[in-house]
Amino acid sequence: MQILGYHNHNFFCDGKEAPENYILEAVNQGFTHFGFSSHAPFFFDNPWSVPVEKMAEYAKTINYLTQKYADKLMILKSLEIDYLPGKIASFDDFRDRYSLQYVIGSIHYVLHPTTKEMLFIDGPADRFATNFQRVFNGNVEFVVKSYFDQTKQMIVAGRPDIIGHIDKLMMNLKQFFPADTLYPEWYTHEMEDLLKVIANHKTIVELNLRGLIKRKWHTTFISEFFLPYCKNFNIPMIISTDAHHPSEISAYYEFGIQLLLNAGIGSVAKWSAEGWLQEAIKI
Numbered sequence: 001m002q003i004l005g006y007h008n009h010n011f012f013c014d015g016k017e018a019p020e021n022y023i024l025e026a027v028n029q030g031f032t033h034f035g036f037s038s039h040a041p042f043f044f045d046n047p048w049s050v051p052v053e054k055m056a057e058y059a060k061t062i063n064y065l066t067q068k069y070a071d072k073l074m075i076l077k078s079l080e081i082d083y084l085p086g087k088i089a090s091f092d093d094f095r096d097r098y099s100l101q102y103v104i105g106s107i108h109y110v111l112h113p114t115t116k117e118m119l120f121i122d123g124p125a126d127r128f129a130t131n132f133q134r135v136f137n138g139n140v141e142f143v144v145k146s147y148f149d150q151t152k153q154m155i156v157a158g159r160p161d162i163i164g165h166i167d168k169l170m171m172n173l174k175q176f177f178p179a180d181t182l183y184p185e186w187y188t189h190e191m192e193d194l195l196k197v198i199a200n201h202k203t204i205v206e207l208n209l210r211g212l213i214k215r216k217w218h219t220t221f222i223s224e225f226f227l228p229y230c231k232n233f234n235i236p237m238i239i240s241t242d243a244h245h246p247s248e249i250s251a252y253y254e255f256g257i258q259l260l261l262n263a264g265i266g267s268v269a270k271w272s273a274e275g276w277l278q279e280a281i282k283i
C-alpha cells in the first residue's frame with residue numbers, strides 16, 4: 001500500500017519531535033511522499049504556531065532533509081495556514097517567502113462577521129461552550145454559517161491546495177445539536193453549498209483522522225457521512241493523520257482508505273511538481 005502523508009506537524013510548532021524523526025519513521029513505513037505542514041504564525045502570539053522568528057529555520061531544516069533523503073522519499077514543504085484577514089499574512093505571502101510546494105488552509109478561529117471577535121474551535125468542551133456563548137450568543141446556525149462562509153472566502157482569496165479538517169467545528173459544537181438527528185437539513189444544505197464552491201475551485205478535501213487518533217471525535221473530518229457528497233461532486237481527496245508525533249504518521253490510514261472505498265472514491269490526490277495528480281487506491 002502506498003502511503004502519502006501531507007499533513008504533519010513537528011517541534012517547530014506544536015508537534016512533539018524533530019522533523020528528522022518523522023522522516024526516519026516514514027522511510028521505515030515505506031512512505032513515498034511526506035509533507036511537513038506546521039502551523040503558520042499569526043500577527044498575534046499563538047501558542048501552537050511556529051514563532052515567526054523560527055520560520056526561516058523551519059524552511060531550511062526541511063530543505064536540508066529533502067536533499068538528505070532524496071533517494072528514499074519525496075519530502076515536501078508546506079504550512080497549515082489560517083484564514084483570518086488582518087490577523088495573519090496571506091497565503092501568497094507564505095508561499096513566496098518560504099517557497100512552499102502546497103498550502104493547507106484551515107480555520108481554527110471562527111470570525112464573527114460583524115463584531116470581528118474570534119471563537120477558537122479546538123480545546124476543552126467547557127471552554128468552547130463559554131466562548132461560543134460569548135462570541136456567537138450560543139447561535140448554532142449562525143456559527144456554522146459564519147464558519148463555512150469564512151471557508152468559502154478562504155478558498156477564493158487564498159486558493160489553498162487543501163482544505164484542512166473542514167468540519168472540525170462539529171467536534172465541540174455537536175453538543176448543542178438535537179440528540180435525535182445526525183445532521184439537521186439546514187446543516188446538510190450548508191455543507192452541500194460549501195462542497196460546490198470547493199468543486200468549482202478544484203480544491204482538495206482531506207479526510208482528517210486526528211479526532212479518531214486522539215479519541216476526541218467518533219469519525220473523520222470531513223465526516224464520513226458527507227463522503228458520498230464529495231464523490232458526487234468529484235472532489236479530489238487525501239488522507240491526513242495530522243500527526244503531531246512520529247508514532248501517529250500512519251495511524252488509522254487503512255481505515256481512511258476503507259471509508260473512501262466504501263463511498264465509491266477510488267483514488268487520492270498525489271503531489272507532483274506539475275500539479276496534483278489522481279492516484280488509484282491500491283491495497
Ligand SMILES: [Zn+2]
Nearest residue numbers: 080106164165
Ligand atoms: Zn488544524
Ligand SMILES: [Zn+2]
Nearest residue numbers: 007009080242
Ligand atoms: Zn494540523
